[in-house]
Amino acid sequence: MELQPSLVEYGFRRVIITITAVMCALLEIVDTTIVNVALNDMRGNLGGTLSEVSWVITAYAIGNVIIVPMTSWLSQQFGRRNYFAASIIIFTVASFCCGNSDNIWELVFFRLIQGFGGGALLVTAQTLITESYPPEKRGMAQAIYGLGVIVGPTLGPPLGGYIVDNFSWPYIFYINLPLGAIAALLTLQFIRSPKYSEKKSASEIDWWGIALLALAVGSLQYVLEKGQEDDWFNDEMIVICSVAAVLGFFFFIWRELTYKSPIVALRVLKNSNLLIGTVLSFVLGFGLYGSTFVIPLYTQATLGWTATQSGMLMVPAALVTAFCMPIVGQLIQRGVKQQYLVAGGMVVFFIYSIWGYFILTPDTGSDAFFWMLIVRGAGLGFLFVPISTLALSTLKGREIGEGAAFTGMMRQLGGSFGVAVITTYIARQNMQHRSDLVSRLDVNNPVVQQRVEGLQRNFMAKGMSPDVALKSGYQMLEYSIYKQATVLSYMDVFLFLGCLFLFCVPFVLMTRSGKTKIDPSSVH
Incomplete structure (x- = not known):
């Protein structure tokens, strides 16, 4: 308009x-x-x-x-x-x-x-x-x-x-x-x-499209969230929701491609740059919201930080993102290809993820997180603007608005899927790592016996009877196994996110260049 x-x-x-x-x-x-x-x-x-x-x-x-x-x-x-x-x-x-x-x-x-x-x-x-x-x-x-x-x-x-x-x-x-x-x-x-000029009648809006989108997204979200907890496809509700998600997406796509005024203009995805930009927006949302979800959870639940400490940890990185965005905008205006900026941002985000993988321990200090999160901020700063312009660079007129709405929606979807997948992944990896650690813990091993005896002596020194102190020693050992398994699970999440971003780099470099200047007022 x-x-x-x-x-x-x-x-x-x-x-x-x-x-x-x-x-x-x-x-x-x-x-x-x-x-x-x-x-x-x-x-x-x-x-x-x-x-x-x-x-x-x-x-x-x-x-x-x-x-x-x-x-x-x-x-x-x-x-x-x-x-x-x-x-x-x-x-x-x-x-x-x-x-x-x-x-x-x-x-x-x-x-x-x-x-x-x-x-x-x-x-x-x-x-x-x-x-x-x-x-x-x-x-x-x-x-x-x-x-x-x-x-x-x-x-x-x-x-x-x-x-x-x-x-x-x-x-x-x-x-x-x-x-x-x-x-x-x-x-x-x-x-x-x-x-x-005229109000559209209620009969013209794509109610079926909205209902199918809500059904598909809601069902898929339920499967992702509850699958691990309910033993996946051995649970009747998980099976029903999986079928609903598949059918919902199938009929949603069919409806949007055949209806005269669809809620989501899927036809515009014929443009290859927009298609890749949409996928990248999903990946960006996945990494952005996923890592924003994981870090406060890890610092509070595992390291015992307060909510304020966890929140303040994220501020410097966000300021770096804000600082980088206008610089990236200037680079795009001067003709630097969006593909190179996006690929660079993906590599930087990969470095951040691998850094996270190596520094996580049961007692990582805030200093260790600082530079890692600064790198994350820089990576995101190099991704936001170029992904938008890359996605929209070969579109014209009304298509720009449709494309912008699509990439925004997919970024949000990527975020909700990221949180769900990471939650499930942490739960599964936690069980796996705990099982592996317990299997290596032989009670007849002199080192293990020495550790338990040491814990027992500590508790007896605090006034406990020998049998209660021994039980407390085993509980302490159990807790340390649980904590170690949790740390290993979070390490796996960082490795997974890093590999996901690195995997996208070749696809970004394969896109063709479009116009580098986009009138922001045309992107509603």
């Missing part, structure tokens, strides 16, 4: 609209990462398992993915101002309900609703900012919006950590309430809707 002159704002109104849009984008992005450092507390407080608590992240991501393709139609149907305000209210009310949840599945349900509200905030905020500025200032508008998008993931973990350590986990949701209320009031007062 072309920019309508009447929507360009000046002075105070434009400042208010910009602040409102950036605040809403921040609310949406911060809530994606703020829960990561609170997962341990949620698990203990609500009595959930690691697999169950990871749904707090994935439910939000699924809500986002389902609602994003519908945003354009809903804006036209109800008016952008009304739809944006309604999304803020849904997001805010769901945040209150999340904080008041009594069990893990109640929290997951309200996170899904929060995701429905939040998905619209990010997409609509970018459009609002773009349309409020005249064409010659649109680049600055995108920079303001981009800064908000970069700061969001940086704020999430340390803010979440501070709140969890000083208050309690429900307050990570309650802080949305005053901000959401202010944003809704400002939206209703200052934001105007464009005049649409």
Whole structure:
């Protein structure tokens, strides 16, 4: 849709609209990462398992993915101002309900609703900012919006950590309430809707496409999350959900390729660069959200760090990403091929992963993580912008918007799959490593006997009777085996992520070059 002159704002109104849009984008992005450092507390407080608590992240991501393709139609149907305000209210009310949840599945349900509200905030905020500025200032508008998008993931973990350590986990949701209320009031007062030539009837929207996408993604997510816990295909529910996921994706693809106005324009994937860019967006989401999920979990559950310490650990790396992105943008504008930048970013991310593989121990210090995470920040900085421009570089006109929506959706899907796959992988590897370690532990071995006797003496020195001290010694040995198996499992995750990114490098280099300059205002 072309920019309508009447929507360009000046002075105070434009400042208010910009602040409102950036605040809403921040609310949406911060809530994606703020829960990561609170997962341990949620698990203990609500009595959930690691697999169950990871749904707090994935439910939000699924809500986002389902609602994003519908945003354009809903804006036209109800008016952008009304739809944006309604999304803020849904997001805010769901945040209150999340904080008041009594069990893990109640929290997951309200996170899904929060995701429905939040998905619209990010997409609509970018459009609002773009349309409020005249064409010659649109680049600055995108920079303001981009800064908000970069700061969001940086704020999430340390803010979440501070709140969890000083208050309690429900307050990570309650802080949305005053901000959401202010944003809704400002939206209703200052934001105007464009005049649409005609409203589409409800019969024109691809309801079957939405239902099939929700069925396929939801079923696959359940299989990934619960498969390990329920013994995979020996469980009837896992089998049903697997069949539902396969059939859901099959009929979704068929529907989108044959329907006159599909929710996801799959036909645009005929473009080879977009196809590769979409796959890379999925991989980027997988690595980005996966590693953001793993590191706070490892530092808190295994190393015993506080939530604040875990959150602050991520800040320098996020600042490096923010610093690298404008530099990468300049390199692209000067004609450096996106393929080389993406391939370089993938190699840097591989180095970060291998570094993580080698430094993990049952008592790794924060200093050891610092430079490793700086490398991660640099790698991500070299991936975000080039993957977007590589994917869109050979598209024209309306295809650019469709392609941008597709890569954004796939990045979000990649993130939810990454969290699910990594959770399952850790659980499986933990069992495997524990089994291997126990099999090598011979109670008749003099070294083992010496260790147990040493532990027994320590406990007897604390006043325990010999038999209780011996039992405590064996429990301590069991705990150290468990901890060692956990460390080995996390090492495997880092190795897996590194190999995944390295595997993608040859495919990136095989893509053809398109235009290196893309008008950011055309990417909604």
